[in-house]
Amino acid sequence: MPTSELEREQAHLAKSRAQLARMRERTASMDAAGAADWVSREYLQSTFELRMRQLQDDPTVPLFFGRLDYDEESGLGSSGASFHIGRRHVSEPGGEPMVVDWRAPVSVPFYRATKLEPMGVTLRRRYGYQHGTLTAYEDEDLASPGQDDDYSAILEQEIERPRVGPMRDIVATIQPEQDVIVRADVSRSIAVQGAPGTGKTAVGLHRAAYLLYAHRDQLRRQGVLVVGPNESFLRYIRDVLPALGEIEAGQTTIEAMVAKSLRTLNAKWTIRGADEPHVATLKGDARLAEVIARAVWAHVGTPTEALVVPVGARRFRVPAYEVEEILSDLRTRGVRYGAARAMLPQSLAHRILVKMELSGDSPDDRVQASVARSKPVKAYAAQLWPAVDPAKLVHRLLADPAALQVAADGLLTDDEQAALLWAKPKASPGTTPWSLADAVLLDEAADVIERTPSLGHIVVDEAQDLSPMMLRAIGRRSSTGSLTVLGDLAQATTPWATRSWGEALGHLGKPQAHVEELTRGFRVPGEVIEYAARLLPHIAATLAPPTSVRRSRGELSLVESADLAHEVEAALLREGSVGLIVPDARLAEAERAIASLPHVVLGRDVPDDDLETEFDTRLDLVPASLAKGLEFDHVVLLDPEGVVEGEPDRVTGLRRLYVCLTRAVTSLVVLHTGPLPAELGA
Numbered sequence: 001m002p003t004s005e006l007e008r009e010q011a012h013l014a015k016s017r018a019q020l021a022r023m024r025e026r027t028a029s030m031d032a033a034g035a036a037d038w039v040s041r042e043y044l045q046s047t048f049e050l051r052m053r054q055l056q057d058d059p060t061v062p063l064f065f066g067r068l069d070y071d072e073e074s075g076l077g078s079s080g081a082s083f084h085i086g087r088r089h090v091s092e093p094g095g096e097p098m099v100v101d102w103r104a105p106v107s108v109p110f111y112r113a114t115k116l117e118p119m120g121v122t123l124r125r126r127y128g129y130q131h132g133t134l135t136a137y138e139d140e141d142l143a144s145p146g147q148d149d150d151y152s153a154i155l156e157q158e159i160e161r162p163r164v165g166p167m168r169d170i171v172a173t174i175q176p177e178q179d180v181i182v183r184a185d186v187s188r189s190i191a192v193q194g195a196p197g198t199g200k201t202a203v204g205l206h207r208a209a210y211l212l213y214a215h216r217d218q219l220r221r222q223g224v225l226v227v228g229p230n231e232s233f234l235r236y237i238r239d240v241l242p243a244l245g246e247i248e249a250g251q252t253t254i255e256a257m258v259a260k261s262l263r264t265l266n267a268k269w270t271i272r273g274a275d276e277p278h279v280a281t282l283k284g285d286a287r288l289a290e291v292i293a294r295a296v297w298a299h300v301g302t303p304t305e306a307l308v309v310p311v312g313a314r315r316f317r318v319p320a321y322e323v324e325e326i327l328s329d330l331r332t333r334g335v336r337y338g339a340a341r342a343m344l345p346q347s348l349a350h351r352i353l354v355k356m357e358l359s360g361d362s363p364d365d366r367v368q369a370s371v372a373r374s375k376p377v378k379a380y381a382a383q384l385w386p387a388v389d390p391a392k393l394v395h396r397l398l399a400d401p402a403a404l405q406v407a408a409d410g411l412l413t414d415d416e417q418a419a420l421l422w423a424k425p426k427a428s429p430g431t432t433p434w435s436l437a438d439a440v441l442l443d444e445a446a447d448v449i450e451r452t453p454s455l456g457h458i459v460v461d462e463a464q465d466l467s468p469m470m471l472r473a474i475g476r477r478s479s480t481g482s483l484t485v486l487g488d489l490a491q492a493t494t495p496w497a498t499r500s501w502g503e504a505l506g507h508l509g510k511p512q513a514h515v516e517e518l519t520r521g522f523r524v525p526g527e528v529i530e531y532a533a534r535l536l537p538h539i540a541a542t543l544a545p546p547t548s549v550r551r552s553r554g555e556l557s558l559v560e561s562a563d564l565a566h567e568v569e570a571a572l573l574r575e576g577s578v579g580l581i582v583p584d585a586r587l588a589e590a591e592r593a594i595a596s597l598p599h600v601v602l603g604r605d606v607p608d609d610d611l612e613t614e615f616d617t618r619l620d621l622v623p624a625s626l627a628k629g630l631e632f633d634h635v636v637l638l639d640p641e642g643v644v645e646g647e648p649d650r651v652t653g654l655r656r657l658y659v660c661l662t663r664a665v666t667s668l669v670v671l672h673t674g675p676l677p678a679e680l681g682a
């Protein structure tokens, strides 16, 4: 490697850093005081603050990780242009780019160019760093014919780098099949079926970052949301988007999402109830959407009396059958119950207006408006089309057999209706301990009444675990936007889980969305993934077995012993994070066994100011039910049969075990005293 070339690159890095500092200083000196009014001042101020955060320079994070040299025909400059690719854009005072954002169109060949299709690029360079210092580079000549050499030591080093702490970005090493998903058009919804560790979560987060870059104004207005399975998972991924300069995407769980709509009905309400699995499954069934829609619309009455309105000295009359026509017109307009309700007085007033015209008057629009606001019209409309409270509606359906029977007739069997009803209903919505499934029903009812605002883009992770009604809740929040749906059918562990992506996409309201499949795993080494894949025929027979791109075959040991502390201590002697995964029922016992070792128990509330320590501690104690989506360099898995038995049925248990077996990056110790699950083979 010519030293002078390396020095040139190091100089470019130093210069880029200096320019970034200059850009930051310039932003810091900007003043929003000159804005015309308070609103513009606030807006400008927040824009400056956002920009300052985006321009922060972390010396341990490489400012650029790659370079592309374009050929002369590319039209990007007469003598062929060269671009350094990094996490953010850095330019000289004249505007000349020093580092180009990885999301810019000019960066695409870094991820996709091949010798066969060089995309105008002659050279692709990757940089190696040590503690923020540029120490090496590696070139790929894309101009000369020949076979692609897939191997890259720098790429491999990046993939093999030990994991410590929260999830990190993968911008330096996004693979072509991942990049296609990341950069798909904003209007396209995509589902990604991916085996464990194939980068679904990473791809989803990078897609959010890409879209926020490519459609900044639109998505800043409309919003981008990432939905994950639980709080531990959100904590694990929360740094990825900020590291990419994106702090505007929300991150939430389905539970927090519907709890929020519960709170808009009453600020004191929270989710504090729980359902038996078979009841939760039934409450999550898509037929409930129809039950709720029926129950809401059944509030529209049948007119029996004419509407009579005095105008001046005269009285105008709209007979009941004409009112019936108006109601049926409003019902079939395709608007929400509440919107149609708001239109009814105007429609009635319009009819009066027509009658006034027929009788020789020539009333103008103001007359119609005042008739619509008049007492008799308002009272008549309110009685025919009453306001509906979503909480009262759901409470009534789940408390009153007669009400449920009317709404569910022909949709749910008698047994199903009996199962849905609360054994001891509370007297009112206010005293009801709403469960997650109830809150989802409430969210549905609220949407039948008033349209839920839609976001620009939603990324849904672990989507296989959502019930049809939960999928609908997400779908309505992206009715005018698009979705990235991530999941793995083999990791489905809820009784209401999705059986196919086609079905899930239907519930999400995006039946046309494309399904991509990822099978190249970046996390789990070969020996471990092959062991876990023994379960596939039992849990998802149609899925292709995953392969591992990891260089190391990994270490798998099956240890018959009861000495948990010993295995954990051995793992802690090594570099990287350690996850002790245990059946939920054995959490307390495991905690006692490792009491002397500093650790964090996942799922326990972590006080905000204590968040840092969560990742300073190298040992996490993880109940099997929270292992999903996480990864550790070393995993000690206690009692696999216990993990299986902790679930209501064998298939779900085996899927939970599959999740737990696929969390390890380097080593997996399976610790047991009794026999291993027969499905894992001899």
Ligand SMILES: Nc1ncnc2c1ncn2[C@@H]1O[C@H](COP(=O)(O)OP(=O)(O)OP(=O)(O)O)[C@@H](O)[C@H]1O
Binding pocket: 158, 159, 163, 168, 169, 170, 173, 174, 175, 178, 194, 195, 196, 197, 198, 199, 200, 201, 202, 203, 488, 491, 522, 523, 628, 629, 630, 631, 662
């Ligand atoms: N292109 C890549 N380069 C380097 N590392 C990658 C790449 N893609 C994924 N990874 C790494 O592989 C690991 C697994 O990724 P991720 O968690 O996104 O997978 P997943 O498909 O969501 O897994 P699971 O189904 O188990 O939740 C992460 O550490 C991630 O950083």
